[in-house]
Amino acid sequence: MALFVCKGCHHYLNSDKLLVEKKGILPRNEIIMAKPTLLLIDGNSLAFRAFYALINQVDRFVNHEGLHTNALVGFNNLLDGIIDPFNPDLALVAWDAGKTTFRTGKFDNYKGNRDNTPQELVEQFEPLRKMVELHGIKSYELPGFEADDIIGTMARLGEENGYSVTIVTGDRDMTQLVSDDITVWVTKKGISEIDHYTPAMIAELYDGLEPKQIVDIKGLQGDTSDNYPGVAGIGPKTALKLIKQYHSIPEMYEQIDEMKASKQKEKLVNGKQDAMLSRDLAKILTDAPVTISLSDLNYHGPDYENIIPFYQHLDFKAQLVKLANQGYTVPTSGHTKDAEFDINNTTLDVSAITPASLAHVSQLKDTVSFYLELDNENYHIANPIGFVIGNQADGYFASRDIDLLTQNSPVKRILEDSTILKNVFNAKELYVSLKRLGIALKGVSFDLLLVSYLLDTNDNNNDLGALAHDNDYYAVMTDEEVYGKGAKFAIPAADADFFEHLGRKAMAINLLREPLLDRLLSHEQTKLYEDIELPLTKILADMESTGITVDSEQLLQMRSKLTERLSELEQKIYQQAGHEFNIQSPKQLGVVLFEEMKYTPIKKTKTGYSTSVEVLEKMGDVPIVESILAYRQVAKIQSTYVEGLLRVIHGSDSKVHTRYLQTLTQTGRLSSVDPNLQNIPVRIEEGRQIRKAFVPSHSDWQILSADYSQIELRVLAHITGDKNLQAAFINGEDIHAATARRIFGIKDDEPVEGNVRRQAKAVNFGIVYGISDFGLSKNIGVSRKEAKAIIETYFDQYPDVKKWSDDIIASARETGYVETIAHRRRYLPDIKAKRFNARSFAERTAMNSPIQGSAADIIKIAMIKVQAAIEQAGMQAHMLLQVHDELIFEAPASEMADLEKLVTKVMDSAVKLDVPLLVSSHVGASWYDAK
Template identity: 40%
Template sequence: MKIMVIDGNSILNRAFYGIRQLTNHEGLPTNAVYGFLATLFKLQDEERPDRTIVCFDVKEKTFRHLKFDTYKATRKGMPDELAAQLPLTKQVLDALGIVRCEKAGYEADDLLGTISRRADEHGDTCVVVTGDRDSLQLVGGGTTVMLVSTRMGQTTYQTYDTAAFREKYGFDPIRLIDLKALMGDSSDNIPGVPGIGEKTAMQLLHDFGTLEGVYANIDDERIKKGARTKLQNGEQSAKDSYWLATIDRSVPLELDVEHLPAQDIDETTLYDLLTRLEFKNFIKRFDLSGESVSAPRLPELKTERVENVLEAFNLMDSLTDCDRVYAIVPETLGAVCLLDGDTAHILFAEAFGDAWNDILRRLFDGSLPLVLHDAKAAVRALLQRGMDPKGIVFDTAIAAYLLDPTQSGYDLPRLALAYCNAELPELDLDDPAAVSLLGGQEDTEKAVAQHAGALRAIYAEAADRIEQLGMRKLYYEIELPLLRVLAEMEAAGCAVEPDELRAFGDKLDVRIRDLTEQIYHDADGEFNINSPKQLGEVLFEKLGLHAPKKTKTGYSTNVEVLERIAEDHPIVPRILEYRKLTKLKSTYVEGLLKVISPVDGRIHTHFQQTVTATGRLSSTDPNLQNIPVRTELGRELRRMFVAPDENHVLIDADYSQIELRVLAHISQDEHMIEAFKHGQDIHAATAAKVYHVPLEEVTPQMRSSCKAVNFGIVYGISDFSLAQDIGVTRKEAGEFIKTYLDTYPGVKKYMEDIKQTGREQGYVTTLFGRRRALPELKSKNFNMRSFGERVAMNTPIQGTAADIIKIAMVRVRDRLLRDGLQSRLILQVHDELILEAPKDEQETAMRLLTEEMENAFRMDAPLVAEAKAGHSWYDAK
């Protein structure tokens, strides 16, 4: 029999520090449990043990502590976020039917040692899994030790049998005890022999075999005089350390290793735990479902298919007095499910023919208070059918995003798992087969009813929490109205010039061909420029350039590496330019041509409202927010986005330095506020103060340096990063940052205060109540804690700026409608809004756009926006 015995505390601890912070929707930390289970399941799959045992430490003092109260005295206690996950881990193990072993007075190491010894005596093989090298002393006979390491979410293993141990250390595994007796172990506060380090200890063991052999040959000439004195003075400490480092392999365990129970999974309890933890992949691993749970998480619903127009209108009339109507409406509008009490009413478009649009108009005429999930796609589809959808009073996807903005997705099944402890059946109402009379409508009815039930349950909790967390205004006055604005923008799309786009691509092709020939000439031969491997060989072997970085797979040729050697050979800047141009061609020229709609010849991007943790919008399919603007060729792409005809123009307005203005307002720094109030160039004004010169004597270089700090300061820019940005030494950059913060004491105070606030509250907020949880601020890991501090400083700034642009979008759209203008909002790119306007509305629309943007929010550092107009986006910019 093959037994795998796991050091539970060790693996849990490594998972906690090795995997980014994860929480469920309750705010319960889950990263350690997740990492532990991922390691457990991977090991079980790879090792295929017949039985698995997990050993844990207990709180009571062990026999080592009782004899030496200094043992492990320097170890810090378990972080609260990890401690909260320990009982959950044990509960999951119990539900998995995995044997747990713990005993008062002993450490997990002693249990591992005892179990492995017993297994060996019975002729079984034993794999000890731990992250603690102390357990390597157990290697031998039928026992191997697998050392686990987790970094940046990646778990690796190194297996030791006797041969592997000897190869690395040069002596038998049991002699690891002698090694620790000599050199000590600071992590366990085992003193060893004071003054004897690892190198000396290793040599002593190679020369004399054991601790006893060292002292038996204390006068041997191979022991240097200084080491001999230390050994003689520290002999008792060495003996005590030997005792402390020795794993007790004779613990009186009641566990019968010969007759371990088979792993019998309690599906009900396991499903409960995994759904609470929101581990959907693990639920799938065991093929668990809500059917295995005795108490249903969602009430059973009746389904009723509505099949004629009169019934459909009567149903909707009967729902007008409801507080909320829960509706499942797919993007393709091929079916609708309306939940009323315990009955899910299902309407399939196919059954209604030409009357279906009339039904949709009635459903969205504003008389029904509709709750939907991720409604923007359906709203866009309704707009494209010429309808004016109204009545959406809640969107559960947006609410879930506000409540926890760092999740990787907010689809209904994921939220049902998080909020309702229920796993929903698969459902794709955008699949024609699911809604066809010839397809599986009966299965669809059952599935969509469960989705509607989950929608109602999620709404009940999410709506309440939005109120409790003070996000009512953010949700109902900013995010929910924005849904309609974004849908309208997506439906409208942007006009483009495909012929100009192709011509631009041809222009790039000519330059790319020229560069390719020059690169081949420089390399004295042809090669695949797009192959990092071949490029690395050409640069660093054939041409002999210095390789700043080499990876396991070969030479690194990323942008950072190439920029560092750009002056070493003409081929390097050519390769950098080649990469930029080929990306422009493939990503933007070819990419944009592919997504021009055959219906209206416009590009319809999708604005993502629930993706970024800061609240900023993103754009996909295509991503119009990443169109390059730093190079002239990149900016040329904006010429391709145009007004639809000679009677229209594009109007572009962007906020001037909005994040710095928000910083000035939030930090209440008098100097920064005054600079903005007087319309000064903030970077020049900063330079004047930092360099102690009159404003008129500020040089471009001074302004550039201060611009780098102004924009980097709220991202927690380091002296190292600033030094690279402005071309000074790290010491000079550090002094520059210090001078900057002395110049703006309000900013300095804000940066310290917000980090402290984040640590105390566990989160930070924008001025509008947008919340970002930051468990990283309490992490013992320096890099993780530093990340948390940077996010704490930046989120209120960037998040507030994101909120303001959203307010502006809603205000601009509503004002255009209210004033009866034909102009419409078609694009948003970070702090920039673009209107498409008839020429006869140009001046009015420019004034309206500027007014609404500048009045979106009153700040001590006033918002400034400037509008320009032109035939193309380039001209308007």
């Protein structure tokens, strides 16, 4: 094959390329025709490297059948990274045949200190060999010998037959094979980085020694990894010095008598047998009795017909995407689909919309897919830059001309026609974006983003291409692949390229509709989608578009007050410290607290003392620490909320328009961004004051806040069926006081003190989140033993809570997921993890998700019913915000009393539980006043 090689460094190049170094292009006279190439790969070494590179995530790399794949992922990446650019003439992956070799016959404790191979890796060796075969590479093992010996023998054979040999390994012992025609590539940092060992590099590393002398170094110093001894008391530096002087171990012992008497000589004399044995064990054979020849190693290239189903079996999405983008057909993988559909369809009929083609667009009917491309993820301010509309039967039509949407065109008529069903991606974004263009979208039936999220909340990617790949459709690329990312983001200038991508998005939406809706049906999630999530999308879009008015003057006044407060705290801290310093510098603060003021450090970091909030809170009642914590709180309120809100108030309407992420959290809760209106602090007065700036949009209107009371504990009482817990709610008792009486043995006629109630509250909510005795002891300030006793007493008093907790964890282990009352699923891949921390977290999640997720279901159902009731009553009121268990409205003062009654009644009865739902409501001139 036509390759070139650099004389000096032995790097290989394709015939149409030149070697580029820092100084420029290597002159042609320094490039000669290369020899044919032989690639030798150390299978076991690299498999171990790949496995341990991802050991912390071993339980996350599991295919649908439970096979661990972390070593397979790394090994495959290595093969793709080497084979594709290298394209050798001959290739071999050598494997160890077992632990018993000729070396264990010489030294029975050879490698005897190594732990047994983890079962998670053992199960991957068979598919690893299959992977090698499907890459078109020969696999070989030889009983009684190691992979090193196979590689050493084939390397020498290749060298003798005129091949340029490259060895890839994770074992530096292999560097002894380096020669002018043998280069050894050694992986480091897992398998992502590689050192290339040449004779020049060996000479540099070993102070002028030759590669073959490495065995002598190893013979003297020994090897803890392979567990052979070397000479006792001789380390690497001494070994190098001796071999430089005597060239080899045999030559050294021939001259041992000439050495001056010394402790070193004594060590060498006493350790001669160990030195000779260790040298022998370290030496890689170059004449092993292999039963293969070079002609057996012809590299054939990947077997794409069979490697695709192999990748599907392993759930290797990235590799399937790569192959699909290279034009290979990727069929449906049976384990992820419950319906048959034309997943192989990569033929796209997309055309630019022209005056002539508008007639074809106007004929679209029944069902269409529509996609609108924006130049920014914040669709409240983003510009639309192109769109596509169509279906499989009539083709797809794309344009950059947004006027085709705003004018009374066939496209606008279709979008506003409720009888034509729409398949879309991110309906909420589309509702808001089209509303900004004066279009009232109707007839949305299928939202790929929403359905994909409901099917697996762990896959909450917002990229259409990525979600299509997750659902086994590969005939569409991700936006990053087409547009780039960050500073490199750019929409293709050519219409053909841009419209191709838009068309493929629309086709993916269209083709994924039926199989994904079928999966929803099989999961009993159709009602969750059709009755809750899809209707909620429109409500959220309206809330976002309406926005909430923010009084910027109020914020400016707060900014002034907070600036004064920060200045006061600053001066107080300087006085307490005795001098000025940068309070916001963790390093300077650490010096002040722990060196100058001599407080005991609790935790250190690489750069000094930790001054995190957690550390400072553990320091107790220290005046300067209290001042610093107060300073940080005020500074955060100032920067994040006051300054942050002032930046995002829209000049056109003096409102902020948050975005609710409906497909982000794994529990089903909504998340608010740009700005986040769910995290405004309420525990300190400065934080609560922020809410004063949120006011009605009209002077004669008011704000209403309606908040579910202790909804998660009520859900817990319902789903566990615990009669004692239910009784407290049914009887209208204070649940925390009731729990305090039960777990602390307080009589009915005795008062429950505030601190005791607070402890009971911590226990109640701790149980919801699967708290441990350690966590509870930390939360309420008792010993771990006392905390354990409290938890045990709680479960004694509420036995069905304990039973439900055990049952839900057992169910999660069996099915792999848990569900809410509306069949919202959360998959728990770590529920069977061998690592305690990962498994324990999954168990706590199994307990919490049905509770928190059901609470999310209830508030969403309430939002839908409240909105319908407001519309039916003909009220002017607007639902403005959802903050977890709280809804915020604005309405004319004249209808506020009726609105408050309506909202409370609907929310109280939104879902029928075995315990009553309770809503508290407040009215005021601002959000602050309505609390």
